Amino acid sequence: MTELLHPGELTLAQLRRLSGTERLQVALDPACRTGIRASAELVRKATEGDAPVYGVNTGFGKLATTRIAKEDLAILQLKLLRSHAVGVGDPLDERVVRLILLLKATSLARGYSGVREEVVDTLLALHNQGLTPVIPCQGSVGASGDLAPLAHLSLPLIGEGEVFYQGQRMPAAHGLERAGVKPIKLSAKEGLALINGTQVSTALAINALLATDRLFEAAVISGALTLDAARGSDGPFDPRIHAVRGQPGQIACAAAYRALAVGSEIRKSHLEDDDRVQDPYCLRCQPQVMGACLDQMRHAALVLVREANAVTDNPLVFPEQAEVRGGAVEPALPGHWRRPLEGEVAKGHFGGELVSGGNFHAEPVALAADGLALAIAEIGAITERRIAMLVDTVVSRLPPFLTPDPGLNSGFMIVHVTAAALASENKSLAHPASVDSLPTSANQEDHVSMATFAARRLQPMLKNTAHIVAIELLAAAQGIEFLRPLTSAPGLEGVLRLVRSVSPAMMQDRSLARDIEAVHHLVAAGDIGHAIEAQIPALQALRLA
Template identity: 85%
Template sequence: MSVTEKEIIVPGRLTLAQLQRLCGTERVIVELDPACRAVVRASADLVRKATEGDAPVYGVNTGFGKLATTRIARDDLAVLQLKLLRSHAVGVGEPMAETVVRLILLLKAASLARGFSGVREDVIDTLLALHNKGVTPVIPCQGSVGASGDLAPLAHLCLPLVGEGEVFYQGQRMPAAHALERAGIHPIQLSAKEGLALINGTQVSTALALDALLATDRLFEATVVSGALTLDAARGSDGPFDPRIHAVRGQPGQIACAAAYRALMVGSEIRRSHLENDDRVQDPYSLRCQPQVMGACLDQMRYTTQVLVREANAVTDNPLVFAADGHMVSGGNFHAEPVALAADALAVAIAEIGAITERRIAMLVDTAVSRLPPFLTPEPGLNSGFMIVHVTAAALASENKSLAHPASVDSLPTSANQEDHVSMATFAARRLGAMLKNTAHIVAIELLAAAQGIEFLRPLKSAPALEGALRLVRSVSPAMMQDRSLARDIEAVHHLVAAGDIGRAIEAEIPELQALRLA
């Protein structure tokens, strides 16, 4: 993996655009704004002073969770923190994606660097060293309930700091101790509270949700393009995109989406060909109500963006250290309910994007509605055309409906009922990946179906912008006039959708489309 740039991060001031750069496949060298270091030192000094006193301080000289009433001897305070990491590293399942883990490292470092966690600079610097030298901790994807922080996954993230656990390094999975030696990173010895500060927090849930949000941004743009292309293939009307309709309702996402659909349709010969003598009065909802449905999804995405960017900048461990007034205060910022609810909102939006897209595919293959050849094939009967391709889209849309069930409404008490309400934010965010993959495949199928529909309307051309999208689709999938397996075609177009290539191919000439982007 190549290193392309250096990024200075200011704790508490990360933006979505900056997070998008840091989420990329290229490794970025990250440095902290030096201004944050004085408050980090003051916070760590307050914890050190607390260890010299006799007053009980949670997680500093006491046990954890239900064991908070157990006092720990002063000589055991450092080993307490090490044992905390070891005992909590009990995740199961496949490893999280390395891109997500790198983001978790950055979010954890940025949160600790706010100076309210009581850790030494060495801890933060070592987290950044792992990121900057490409040493990526292996984090099993299951095992967090999203309260008391993402305990198990963050323990796996942070064990390598002390030379334990496993990492990915230079394309191999290996013991952390070996990778640290090869990368020239010295393991640290934890001091009081540092283990607790490392595993308390919402950084795993937040990183998973942010990664999904940025992918949804790319998916959304492609879906608007595919919906406009389907409208033209079905010889639908752009009248429902009239700005007056959307202005009187006043929903911002709807207004923005309608503007994008209008811009995408400008110059379509197909649209001009049926402005007169078309006996259809209104199009099906899946065509006519695209701004209303997609606009509502966009508003959900924007809400999710606000919550997740705030959380990316938040301090979410416990207890918190307020060096300015010399106090350490126990609280519950580790509870990831904001992330869980935001992830659930995003899940519903992703499911709806897929649902309305599937309906447009169904409309295209139905000759009674689209007035195109049955199942988009010139010889129906001898050929099945897009019959079963639509079945695949229907299966994926149905699967998304189950996955969209809110995770945040489920809570199981843990830690002998001390932690009696949890958020399930980690699962809420993690399941978004499967939903995004499903929906991107549905959109890929729509692009193929719409492109096939346009073939029957030639030599008329669609709008110039949409013809650009068509060329991109046709660069990986030729028209299908005789049956063949479309499995590889679907995967090829899915890659274009997931990578953001569909939107990028035309957004420079359609500012209204670019205006839909979150970052």
């Protein structure tokens, strides 16, 4: 089955499919080709005139005042790709690179970049034929576009650089020959359009967002299981409490916690004899904390889907007769944008305007990624507090450190230390990347977003928090063992069976390292939520797409 790409209309659900483990075949909506041709023709005409056009017949960045001879315009674009391919570090994950290819292709296909159809079609051919450009993960400051990583993405289009193909890393020329893809020769502006854009930052952030979605659901479930293991009150989840505050994420989370608790024998057993007035915050404030995280995730999704559909290179190409179209969730551009200041626009008798601007600045992505980092850190932070509560017999009223024979056995004592170490590490990683900026290009590019790092650092944070949630699932499952023969709610019993399928109860000390990794795999793969979400609609309401 072929996935049809409508430039400017990508949805989060479609991005989830496209970034999945299976590489889908894609095709471009034919309706967009007229716009691509019109903008490419405008650039062609501009090269025949005498007016200076940034990136077409001038140098780049601080060298924008340097005019380039007409006979050198093609070599200018070739040298641009070669000079900017200076990334370092490990290659980006294949799934991220696939998404970058698609975002770059659909952005160019919006028809405001002045590239030929051949460029867009070759990007899609790399994707469809299983050719994955080798992109070092470091080297972008998230302004003037993701220059270095996008240069590495683009070199294979001209038969240079490296690709992964059929599990092997090889020179791009060799990979293209084996896959039957013909390299292209760049025309005016095409190299600049390829490397100027936010597609690397955006793909990294979307990839993390989709993983946060799965993690969040697992953390809600593990928190509900801990609530039962600690015989906590369900009073704090009363819908009236959350309605009067009005925060949508909080309301949705409270509904999920209530649904997860339905039918618990453990809960029924202590309705009459519980002498505690209030539970600790890590139990009763779950809707407030997790709800705020959910709202942050939903906001990030809105921003990142906009950016996935955006045109973010420079200069932009506006044919005279073309209607300026916004993206899937963006309004049309205000009319005054059609009248830039003198010197920012190239005008001539070539049927349109080439307008220099700053859409390549990835500040929206940086702030969205920083918001996601805070949410991921907070999910882990409150989860770690629940683990600490479970091993504290004074608060949980369970055996010390969740072992029936404390002293001889340490139980979950050091397992909690691991969770604390990971939660603390996340605090450092959560520091906002967007507040940092170093001028580049001889101070021409004097404020940058650091969006690429902001998005890239989310993966280690996700891994840390997924391990913390896995530890909570193990600890809560252990706590439930001391309450048997009473059962938890039916949905939570399904989660317990899944946990116990990879980790038996621990009544005598053993290394839990493998158990933690096994449950971590269930969390990261989304299996915790998948095990029960079909029977609990309130959980499905927490998903982003």
